[in-house]
Amino acid sequence: MLIDDNYYEYEGFVKPWNIKKVSRMFSHGLKQSDRLIINNTKGCSDRYLRRQIADRLNINMPIKEVWTYEKGCKRLIFKEGKFYKDNREV
Secondary structure, three states: OEEOOEEOEEEOOOOOOOOHHHHHHHHHHHHHOOEEEEEOOOOOOHHHHHHHHHHHHHOOOOOOEEEEEEOOEEEEEEEOOEEEEOOEEO
């Protein structure tokens, strides 16, 4: 998906949902783009999402931005090397 001249990869899941699918969404999405939007409608914890990002950064995967889509709203989790909670830097 193209947003403001940047390509984002939207990753969703096929029911039934389980936490392992979040890891697969990161793996598949990062093959397409270094900017992700993760469907987190089932409410995976921010701690788990940050851990998934940190694990991939530790193996030098390029990640520029990660957003979540939750119940009709988007929320910034990670951008340019910084983690965010409630759209504020942590």
